[in-house]
Amino acid sequence: MENESINPILETQNLEFTYSYEDGISNKVLNGINLKVPSGQFLAILGRNGSGKSTLAKHFNAVLLPTGGKAYALGIDTSDETRTYDIRQNVGMVFQNPDNQIVATIVEEDVAFALENLGVPPEEIRRRVDEALNAVGMYEYRNHAPHQLSGGQKQRVAIAGIIAMKPKCIVLDEPTAMLDPRGRREVIETIMKLNRDEKITIVLITHFMDEAVRADRVVVIDHGNILLDGAPRSVFSNVAMLKSIGLDVPQAAELLYELNKSGEKLPLDVLTAEECIDALATLLEESHCRKIR
Incomplete structure (x- = not known):
């Protein structure tokens, strides 16, 4: 297998995808x-x-196959159906609704389900299940029974089931969309811990800005094209552009953006409330100094 330190773990090259329907209508989603x-x-x-963001996500582990261009996972062409198993062992998918991913009546049995189907020895299953549940804070x-858990807890169990497979990458397609604020926080903290401690590559599809600001990199897609690609601080400084395509921006950046409309010259590359306070404090200090002069 290719050297991952040189080659990307995921890659698309001129990736196109068109949904085709029985009535002859087609819809090109990725360009x-x-x-x-x-x-x-x-x-x-x-x-x-x-x-097109969810459609893109589904190409990373061959849920969808390109209608044009290429998608690669760990250097494997996702269109090579003889390698689909290898791809899905290394690139796990977590979807919006955890109820659709939980298949067993006991938490640890659900996490063990895929491993049992793969014929993993019982002692290895026990070890992996315990490690996975500890990793997401659900060992206790x-x-x-999964149905007794909160939405955030269920999603963490679903993530544990993926972790037990020992993937190199986890793709999460709006995993917090159906959760309350507490559940969202639990899931995002879990994702960040896996990335930081386990070095698992994370691809998070989301429409929550406060989740995106915690990533290393943000890609913005509109009408099947990449519109912006960079560090969160750089991407979210494009307040007017993001608002023009119907996206929110972090509250701190939006506040300063609105103040700038009245003639102020505040920085827009702010992500947190603390940074916003610092920018406003600097503005007030400069204004005070001008009045003294």
Whole structure:
């Protein structure tokens, strides 16, 4: 297998995808996407509904296959159906609704489900299940029934089931869309811990700006094209552009953007409330100094 320190763990080359329907109507969703995701990166992909972000995500582990161009996972062409198993062992997918991913009546049995189907020895299953549940902070719930858990806890169990497979990358397609704020926080903290401690590459599809700001890199997709690609601070400084395509921006950046409309000259590359306060404090100090003069 190719050296992952040199080659990206995920890559698309002029990737196109068109949905075709029985009535002859077709809908082109991706228009020549070129993207490389290095091993160990935490990438957030943003876009409004219908932008193509979820369609792109499904190409990373061969849920969908390109209708034009190429998609690669760990250097493997996803169109090579003889390698689909290899791809899905290394690139796990987590979807919006955890109820659609949980298949067993006991938490630890659900996490073990895929391993049992692969014929992994029982002692190895036990070790991997315990490690995975500890990694997502759900070990103490190992004997609980999944239906008794909160939405955030269920999603963490679903993530544990993926972790137990020992993937190199996890793609999460709006995993917090159906969760309350507490559940969202639990899942995002889990994702960040896996990226930081386990060095698992993370691709997070989201429309929550406060989730995206915590990533290493943000890609914005609109109408099947990459519109912006860079560090969160750089991407979210494009307030007017993001608002023009129907996306929100971090509250701190939006506040300063609105103040600038009244003639102020505040920086827009701010992500947190603390940075916003610092910028406003500097503005007030400069204004005070001008009055003294």
